[in-house]
Amino acid sequence: MTPLQVQNGQLISLAEIEYLNVNDWSDAVSIGLSSGYRMIGLFPIDNNTPCKLIAQFADALSSSIHIIACEFPKTELKFESFANRYPQTNYFECELAENYGYILINHPWLRPVRKQSLINGNQPYEFYKLKGDEVHEVAVGPIHAGVIEPGHFRFQCHGELVYNLEIHLGYQHRGIEEMMLKANQNQRIILAESITGDTVIGHTNAHCMAVEGLSRTSVTLRAQVIRTIAEELERVAMHLASLGGVANDIGFAIISSSYGRLRTLVINSLASICGSRFGRGLSVYGGVRFDLNDENIQEITTKLLKVQHDVDIINNYLLSSSGSITRFDGTGVVSKEFAQSVGLVGMIARSCGLESDTRVQYPYGAYHYFPISEISLPTGDVFARVRLRTLEIRESIRFILEQLENLPSENIDNELQDFVPNSMIISMVEGWRGEIVHSVITNGKGEISQYKIKDPSFNNWYGLSLALHKTAISDFPLCNKSFDLSYSGHDL
Amino acid sequence: MFEPIKLRILQGDPIIHDVRNAKLPQLFRGLPKISAMKCPDGCTVCREACPTKAISLNPVTIDLGLCVFCPVCQEVCPEKIINFSNEYCIGTDNRAKLNVTSETKTITPEKASKQIISYFGKSLKLRQISAGGCNGCELELNALSNVNFDMGRYGVEFVASPRHADGILITGPLTENMAKATEICYTAVPNPKIIILYGACAISGGIFQNSDNIDRKFIAENKIDLFIPGCPPHPLTFINAILDWFDKK
Numbered sequence: 001m002t003p004l005q006v007q008n009g010q011l012i013s014l015a016e017i018e019y020l021n022v023n024d025w026s027d028a029v030s031i032g033l034s035s036g037y038r039m040i041g042l043f044p045i046d047n048n049t050p051c052k053l054i055a056q057f058a059d060a061l062s063s064s065i066h067i068i069a070c071e072f073p074k075t076e077l078k079f080e081s082f083a084n085r086y087p088q089t090n091y092f093e094c095e096l097a098e099n100y101g102y103i104l105i106n107h108p109w110l111r112p113v114r115k116q117s118l119i120n121g122n123q124p125y126e127f128y129k130l131k132g133d134e135v136h137e138v139a140v141g142p143i144h145a146g147v148i149e150p151g152h153f154r155f156q157c158h159g160e161l162v163y164n165l166e167i168h169l170g171y172q173h174r175g176i177e178e179m180m181l182k183a184n185q186n187q188r189i190i191l192a193e194s195i196t197g198d199t200v201i202g203h204t205n206a207h208c209m210a211v212e213g214l215s216r217t218s219v220t221l222r223a224q225v226i227r228t229i230a231e232e233l234e235r236v237a238m239h240l241a242s243l244g245g246v247a248n249d250i251g252f253a254i255i256s257s258s259y260g261r262l263r264t265l266v267i268n269s270l271a272s273i274c275g276s277r278f279g280r281g282l283s284v285y286g287g288v289r290f291d292l293n294d295e296n297i298q299e300i301t302t303k304l305l306k307v308q309h310d311v312d313i314i315n316n317y318l319l320s321s322s323g324s325i326t327r328f329d330g331t332g333v334v335s336k337e338f339a340q341s342v343g344l345v346g347m348i349a350r351s352c353g354l355e356s357d358t359r360v361q362y363p364y365g366a367y368h369y370f371p372i373s374e375i376s377l378p379t380g381d382v383f384a385r386v387r388l389r390t391l392e393i394r395e396s397i398r399f400i401l402e403q404l405e406n407l408p409s410e411n412i413d414n415e416l417q418d419f420v421p422n423s424m425i426i427s428m429v430e431g432w433r434g435e436i437v438h439s440v441i442t443n444g445k446g447e448i449s450q451y452k453i454k455d456p457s458f459n460n461w462y463g464l465s466l467a468l469h470k471t472a473i474s475d476f477p478l479c480n481k482s483f484d485l486s487y488s489g490h491d492l
Numbered sequence: 493m494f495e496p497i498k499l500r501i502l503q504g505d506p507i508i509h510d511v512r513n514a515k516l517p518q519l520f521r522g523l524p525k526i527s528a529m530k531c532p533d534g535c536t537v538c539r540e541a542c543p544t545k546a547i548s549l550n551p552v553t554i555d556l557g558l559c560v561f562c563p564v565c566q567e568v569c570p571e572k573i574i575n576f577s578n579e580y581c582i583g584t585d586n587r588a589k590l591n592v593t594s595e596t597k598t599i600t601p602e603k604a605s606k607q608i609i610s611y612f613g614k615s616l617k618l619r620q621i622s623a624g625g626c627n628g629c630e631l632e633l634n635a636l637s638n639v640n641f642d643m644g645r646y647g648v649e650f651v652a653s654p655r656h657a658d659g660i661l662i663t664g665p666l667t668e669n670m671a672k673a674t675e676i677c678y679t680a681v682p683n684p685k686i687i688i689l690y691g692a693c694a695i696s697g698g699i700f701q702n703s704d705n706i707d708r709k710f711i712a713e714n715k716i717d718l719f720i721p722g723c724p725p726h727p728l729t730f731i732n733a734i735l736d737w738f739d740k741k
Contacts, residue, residue, distance in 0.1 A: 145652035147620045147633045171669045175705040187543040190699045197628020260638035261506050275519030317495045488626045
């Protein structure tokens with residue numbers, strides 16, 4: 001059978017979904033995964049009917065999303081794990097088991113996703129432990145040395161080298177997915193803004209796209225372009241913050257403070273558009289709340305030209321200094337094969353030589369009409385992640401300046417329509433970290449009955465574990481900062 | 493070899509010298525101004541629309557501890573009674589002062605006790621705890637140490653160990669999963685110590701006030717010294733609250 005195929009942001013009627021039996025479903029999923037599908041969601045259609053399971057896959061070849069659904073017998077929520085052959089499904093299966101009590105036969109490594117040290121209902125989970133002479137364990141967190149979010153890291157070390165790093169998260173779990181079901185419209189958009197405070201624009205755009213798609217509300221091109229400009233401003237600002245963090249971790253103070261200064265210019269540009277340095281309040285259902293006027297455009301253009309000029313000089317100094325090259329080059333390598341098999345996404349995947357950019361592969365909003373170049377580097381080390389950020393900053397600034405010059409003139413907000421009942425939508429956005437997926441389902445009354453969010457950090461935390469394998473433990477802060485993943489986005 | 497000098501010259505003078513009179517963008521949403529005009533009879537649109545239920549009526553009162561500074565109330569009010577100004581000095585030591593009415597002109601903390609000023613007035617080291625914070629507040633706190641805000645010039649710094657700290661600063665609504673760690677961290681700070689809440693989530697739970705996954709026992713059981721409202725609060729809000737509290741004029 002051919003799986004149901006949809007585009008990014010396309011409305012699907014629930015009646016179109018065909019539920020297979022467990023065996024057929026397993027076969028169909030295996031065939032899909034073997035032909036290069038990447039899992040982007042695995043959850044039941046409704047929290048009250050956990051037996052109706054939907055698996056979503058992104059297929060870059062056809063730029064589309066495939067949906068393969070299964071109806072389990074009500075009392076037997078179990079299936080043979082795919083994770084032994086396709087490690088990318090591992091974490092999705094863990095999440096499914098944790099949230100809905102699914103039993104995964106022969107699962108290689110069932111671990112808690114957001115619950116504290118519990119798996120299979122209420123059984124205690126034990127960290128992987130290395131035994132032998134000259135091995136030792138280092139435990140860090142949940143509270144870290146800097147002003148960052150909480151997470152627990154367990155290193156199994158052999159001498160100075162990390163043999164295994166286990167990352168245990170969930171401390172930030174606020175229950176956003178459940179809250180989305182109960183919240184009203186005004187609350188939902190604030191919740192979307194608060195999924196991760198550093199990707200406000202990315203998540204809010206994904207959320208708005210989903211809501212607008214579900215209600216068949218059209219958004220004018222001008223509003224879409226303004227959203228896109230904000231998204232790219234956010235990318236520039238956060239890449240600058242990450243670069244500053246990396247420079248700080250190798251003790252390069254002048255570089256670190258220079259990036260910090262430029263980031264202020266970029267987030268203040270966002271504040272001049274919408275009043276918030278993080279873009280809160282900009283997107284609303286049906287468009288954007290604030291329009292760009294000539295004064296805004298002039299101000300943003302001046303600031304970005306200044307950033308472009310300064311950032312080139314700073315990048316050159318950082319990347320030509322032998323002190324930083326010795327720290328960056330060959331440190332924390334993730335190979336292309338590993339990156340592909342565990343399903344890394346976004347800029348981390350692009351720094352491992354993969355092609356993974358929602359803006360190019362599954363275009364949405366203004367990216368349909370104004371393409372942006374995808375940049376990919378092959379080495380997968382800290383150097384690649386740093387260099388990629390510097391290149392993406394340049395490309396994003398070029399894109400923003402181009403859009404600012406040719407803003408279409410239209411109104412910026414349309415009225416939101418009622419939700420279409422019994423429908424599903426999958427909305428994907430390329431946040432600065434990578435692919436954000438919001439899947440929303442409505443019930444027969446036209447109310448939201450399922451809301452599932454996948455932040456890029458959900459895929460990419462395991463990449464950090466891989467990067468640390470056989471890397472000196474003293475390089476952990478540097479590797480961590482070069483990944484710069486979100487805790488709250490993972491924990492939701 | 494001249495690159496560092498070149499970069500230093502390029503930096504120019506980015507620091508905000510006068511933290512009290514900095515010019516924030518026109519659209520920045522700080523202290524809301526509520527006009528003394530009477531609401532139309534039976535009108536409750538702002539209260540209904542507010543995503544965090546921060547508004548009570550008769551008279552119109554906005555609880556900045558709950559407010560996430562979205563402009564929804566300003567937009568829906570038929571009489572344009574609520575208007576956000578870009579006044580950013582809104583930190584205070586008293587939770588009740590965060591209730592803004594038409595009579596509120598400014599919000600500032602009372603001067604701290606002599607004892608607190610003598611202990612911490614010249615040097616305040618804080619241990620930050622993110623307990624469900626979305627990284628918005630955390631980024632603004634990191635920005636406090638950058639070349640623009642440079643909080644270090646007032647002797648305020650974030651430290652790595654609670655043992656080195658004079659108090660804790662909490663961001664986020666206090667998730668269940670962070671409740672124990674927060675408690676342990678606070679216990680590890682030597683006496684005397686202070687608690688600062690940064691952002692709507694920490695002060696009241698904000699948009700997460702009805703979440704099933706938060707545990708705010710710690711806040712209820714301990715005395716809070718400073719409240720910094722905002723979503724996230726502007727770095728200057730924090731600097732000014734500290735300066736006013738320590739009476740550094």
